[in-house]
Amino acid sequence: MKTLVIVAHPERTNSGVQQFLKESSASLVDVTYHYLDEQKPTIDVKAERHLLRQHQRIIFQFPMYWYSAPALLKNWIDCVITEQRNHLNLEGKELGIVISMGLKEEAFQAGGKERFTLSELMRPFEAISHACGMTYLPIFPIYLFTYQTDEEKKNLLIKYQQYVTMHFPQNFASRETWFLTQLKQKMTHSNLSNEQRDRLIQLTDVIKENRHHLTDLLTTLDEMRMEE
Amino acid sequence: MKTLVIVAHPERTNSGVQQFLKESSASLVDVTYHYLDEQKPTIDVKAERHLLRQHQRIIFQFPMYWYSAPALLKNWIDCVITEQRNHLNLEGKELGIVISMGLKEEAFQAGGKERFTLSELMRPFEAISHACGMTYLPIFPIYLFTYQTDEEKKNLLIKYQQYVTMHFPQNFASRETWFLTQLKQKMTHSNLSNEQRDRLIQLTDVIKENRHHLTDLLTTLDEMRMEE
Numbered sequence: 001m002k003t004l005v006i007v008a009h010p011e012r013t014n015s016g017v018q019q020f021l022k023e024s025s026a027s028l029v030d031v032t033y034h035y036l037d038e039q040k041p042t043i044d045v046k047a048e049r050h051l052l053r054q055h056q057r058i059i060f061q062f063p064m065y066w067y068s069a070p071a072l073l074k075n076w077i078d079c080v081i082t083e084q085r086n087h088l089n090l091e092g093k094e095l096g097i098v099i100s101m102g103l104k105e106e107a108f109q110a111g112g113k114e115r116f117t118l119s120e121l122m123r124p125f126e127a128i129s130h131a132c133g134m135t136y137l138p139i140f141p142i143y144l145f146t147y148q149t150d151e152e153k154k155n156l157l158i159k160y161q162q163y164v165t166m167h168f169p170q171n172f173a174s175r176e177t178w179f180l181t182q183l184k185q186k187m188t189h190s191n192l193s194n195e196q197r198d199r200l201i202q203l204t205d206v207i208k209e210n211r212h213h214l215t216d217l218l219t220t221l222d223e224m225r226m227e228e
Numbered sequence: 229m230k231t232l233v234i235v236a237h238p239e240r241t242n243s244g245v246q247q248f249l250k251e252s253s254a255s256l257v258d259v260t261y262h263y264l265d266e267q268k269p270t271i272d273v274k275a276e277r278h279l280l281r282q283h284q285r286i287i288f289q290f291p292m293y294w295y296s297a298p299a300l301l302k303n304w305i306d307c308v309i310t311e312q313r314n315h316l317n318l319e320g321k322e323l324g325i326v327i328s329m330g331l332k333e334e335a336f337q338a339g340g341k342e343r344f345t346l347s348e349l350m351r352p353f354e355a356i357s358h359a360c361g362m363t364y365l366p367i368f369p370i371y372l373f374t375y376q377t378d379e380e381k382k383n384l385l386i387k388y389q390q391y392v393t394m395h396f397p398q399n400f401a402s403r404e405t406w407f408l409t410q411l412k413q414k415m416t417h418s419n420l421s422n423e424q425r426d427r428l429i430q431l432t433d434v435i436k437e438n439r440h441h442l443t444d445l446l447t448t449l450d451e452m453r454m455e456e
Contacts, residue, residue, distance in 0.1 A: 038273040065302075065306050066302075066305050066306060066309065066352065066355075066356055067351070067352035067355040067356060068296065068302065068352045069302075070302075071299045071305075071306050074293075074294075074296065074297075074298075074302045075299035075303070076297035077294050077299075078293050078294060078298060079300050081294065114355060114359070115354075115355060115358050116351050116354070116355055116360075120348065120351050121351050121352055121355060123295070123344050123348050123351060124294065124296040124349055124352075126297060126343075126344070127294075127342060127343060127349060128294055130342075130343050131342070164423035194252060195354040220283050223315055224441035
């Protein structure tokens with residue numbers, strides 16, 4: 001699966017979170033980053049559509065500007081995804097949203113400071129996804145990045161890498177498979193020491209062993225449910 | 229009350245509905261039309277804010293582009309309404325939306341072609357209104373304008389004029405007051421014939437008489453409710 005991340009941040013080079021996400025994705029394979037702030041004012045519609053056709057997962061990544069995407073992204077959408085959307089062959093592809101906000105998670109609910117949930121505010125994207133026959137992925141929200149601890153940022157990095165490359169729906173089994181793939185990719189790096197390689201092999205074995213245990217447990221659970 | 233209608237249609241001169249709305253509003257007083265497609269690419273933020281300050285009702289008028297406003301309007305919002313929104317004194321003002329669509333009304337519902345209601349799709353505008361302490365007016369939707377009959381268009385014209393100038397919440401009494409004000413304005417036109425003037429006076433009398441009847445009826449109704 002190939003992923004296209006369309007980044008729409010008018011002041012991207014000054015953005016801590018965009019810098020972090022860029023570094024987080026450096027090791028990922030089959031991921032194309034497309035920075036709209038680097039494009040010419042007149043969009044090359046043909047080239048953009050070509051890019052869309054080459055990828056299966058499309059992700060819009062942007063800071064929240066007035067409860068939506070910056071105009072930079074809306075302009076891109078208005079130009080590139082036109083009435084002749086059938087020619088774009090978006091059907092069956094996935095649409096994801098990575099949105100960063102300078103607000104707390106609890107602000108986005110009925111009775112909260114911003115009143116509406118992210119799912120409600122992003123309805124236009126969900127409607128686009130529906131109209132184009134795409135699968136709409138759960139939104140990936142980043143709240144108050146600047147205030148996150150190192151531990152929280154480490155966690156964010158893993159979750160973000162998974163959002164961009166992992167198969168949906170995400171569950172324990174798909175996370176396991178994802179980690180195994182990541183470890184395998186790391187092991188092919190030629191600049192690993194023998195010690196590092198040994199540790200990666202060890203880790204892989206632990207995950208595989210855990211998987212067997214888990215399968216056994218799930219079978220037992222199923223049997224217990226049947227007896228109820 | 230002064231109304232500012234901000235029209236955001238990238239191809240306005242080719243739009244039948246925008247032409248119709250422009251003609252519909254020709255006789256209205258205290259209404260300023262502001263065409264974003266006529267503005268320079270670089271927005272004069274100071275001038276735009278000055279314009280906002282001078283009006284009590286702000287209306288965004290646009291065709292639906294991908295379940296939202298065209299990028300032209302989003303860009304204006306991103307530039308003009310900034311973090312220092314307190315300086316804009318939008319608090320207590322009203323925000324209205326006039327949106328035209330090439331789709332049927334029934335498409336916008338759960339299970340319908342477009343899946344979501346207009347209220348849901350316009351949530352970002354409602355959230356802006358909430359954040360700025362404004363009163364959010366009911367959306368004014370125009371479905372399939374080109375297919376409307378002359379009768380439907382006449383009705384649309386009146387409803388649109390009311391949306392732009394009439395006090396909310398709209399009810400029978402406020403509609404009556406609105407019609408009387410309109411008739412009074414018409415009577416001040418110097419180019420009316422005596423016959424036309426007489427008919428307007430007659431119409432005014434009928435509405436005023438009806439109002440008395442209605443007040444009597446409402447009083448009787450209230451008394452009946454009290455007795456229950």
